[in-house]
Amino acid sequence: MPDRLGPIDYVRQQAAEREQPAATCPGFPTECSNVKTVTPDPPTHFGGIRCGCADQAATERHTVDTITSDALDALYEQLDAAQDTELARQLATCDKAFASATVRAAEAEQRAAQAEALARVAHETSNRSETERARAVERAEQAEAAIERVEAATHDLRHKDAMRILAAIDEPKEK
Known part of the structure; x- marks a missing residue:
């Protein structure tokens, strides 16, 4: 993408483009009797000489x-x-300023659409994670309730049978 000029640099560029060389007489620079010294004015110009005949014509x-x-x-x-x-x-x-503003607006719209898409993905991911967490909590609560029911049911069993059931519950899950 080409570099964009700031407003001040753009105005300077436009001013430099429209500057026309001063009118000169046919003898400039060697035979002109009105040669003027021009002091430097960076960045516009670096000084030099110019024909002063146009100055006289302008005063008439x-x-x-x-x-x-x-x-x-x-x-x-x-x-x-x-x-x-x-x-x-x-x-x-x-026209140039409008074209530049149009390009920048289109780029801003594109960045906004990308940000919106990223926000939507983050929201959906967050919702999925929350749903999965809620399911895990529900399963854990169901398992705890089942264990409590088994413990209550085994209370009336013989001690040896109850201990075997409780040991089976405490064993790690086989895969």
Whole structure:
């Protein structure tokens, strides 16, 4: 069975999978004038360099007075695409979590059924043992009662005959 990720490790894995490399200029890394040093952030990455040209592009923002209808439409398209991507990512994450929960629930059901079967066998065994013990006690009580009856009946016999009967009763059972 494959190893399951805990919730924190799963989120980290998902974040690492969706990270996209930063936009770079055509001259990166040798001819880019905006090379930035990236400090290490384990376990996400180990540092290095990146292109800073995308940072400049991101700071060139439109205002209400300067944006054109085409630029606004492009921004809305980017927003819709980003939302669709995020929804798809969240849906995929939910699907994986549901599949994992379904597998774990099935395994738990199987373990519960096994435990129930073991409990049933133990109960049946216990009942059989109790029945056998009760039968043995009943047979012992019957034997003791028979001995008492024989002893009472032999009281009136001659001493020699009575002693022979009592000796026969005390002898071990032959197999």
